Amino acid sequence: MIKIEIGQKFGFLEVISLETPEFTPKGKPSRAYVICRCKCGWEVVVSKARIFKGDTKTCGNEKCSKQSRRETYEKKYSMIYSKTSDGYLRVNIGRKRVLVHRFMMERYLGRELGKNEIVHHLNGIKTDNRIENLEVLLSSDHTKSHAERLIEIAVLKKLVYELQEKIKQLEQEKIKLIS
Numbered sequence: 001m002i003k004i005e006i007g008q009k010f011g012f013l014e015v016i017s018l019e020t021p022e023f024t025p026k027g028k029p030s031r032a033y034v035i036c037r038c039k040c041g042w043e044v045v046v047s048k049a050r051i052f053k054g055d056t057k058t059c060g061n062e063k064c065s066k067q068s069r070r071e072t073y074e075k076k077y078s079m080i081y082s083k084t085s086d087g088y089l090r091v092n093i094g095r096k097r098v099l100v101h102r103f104m105m106e107r108y109l110g111r112e113l114g115k116n117e118i119v120h121h122l123n124g125i126k127t128d129n130r131i132e133n134l135e136v137l138l139s140s141d142h143t144k145s146h147a148e149r150l151i152e153i154a155v156l157k158k159l160v161y162e163l164q165e166k167i168k169q170l171e172q173e174k175i176k177l178i179s
Contacts, residue, residue: 004034004048011057012039012064013046040064087126101129105136118142 008015013036032048038059050056058064081100082090089100101119106112108131113119116139123133137145 004051010036010051010054012068013037013044013051013056013058016043038064039067083127089127089129101126101134104129104131105134108134109136120145 004015004018006015006018015034016037017035019035033045034048034051035043036046037043038061040059040061040063042059042061044059046056058068084090084099090097091100091103093103099119101121102113105119113136118137118139120135120137120142121128121133122135125133
């Protein structure tokens with residue numbers, strides 16, 4: 001169960017008293033109500049259940065309700081970043097979800113990217129979306145660039161292995177010379 005404390009905020013309402021008023025707004029004996037103050041200054045008696053459900057966010061004044069709806073909309077449809085399962089940043093723009101690197105490149109080029117165009121991160125870091133780190137490649141060129149990189153990595157791994165073996169050999173020779 002959620003604990004309600006004085007000063008706790010629920011939307012535009014702030015709890016100012018935990019003392020239950022004798023009667024509810026409808027004149028019935030009160031048990032589960034608290035007194036809250038709205039941003040506009042009005043004090044209202046609110047049921048704890050409605051607070052927990054999120055039903056009550058304002059005093060009910062039309063001006064406060066409109067402002068609350070506007071803030072909720074802005075929060076819901078603002079630019080909220082998240083990460084995809086493969087590590088790319090994604091953002092909600094309005095009601096549309098887009099990949100940040102594609103969005104950045106489209107803005108930079110001033111046009112939409114085609115389906116066969118891939119935005120490649122030059123340094124390999126998927127979250128580094130600076131325009132100088134991005135380039136547009138055709139799908140086939142992108143595949144070739146990754147294949148070339150894999151070949152380079154394989155060659156480097158082979159060199160590292162050979163150097164490790166050479167180091168082991170030199171250490172064994174050093175031990176023989178010392179003894």
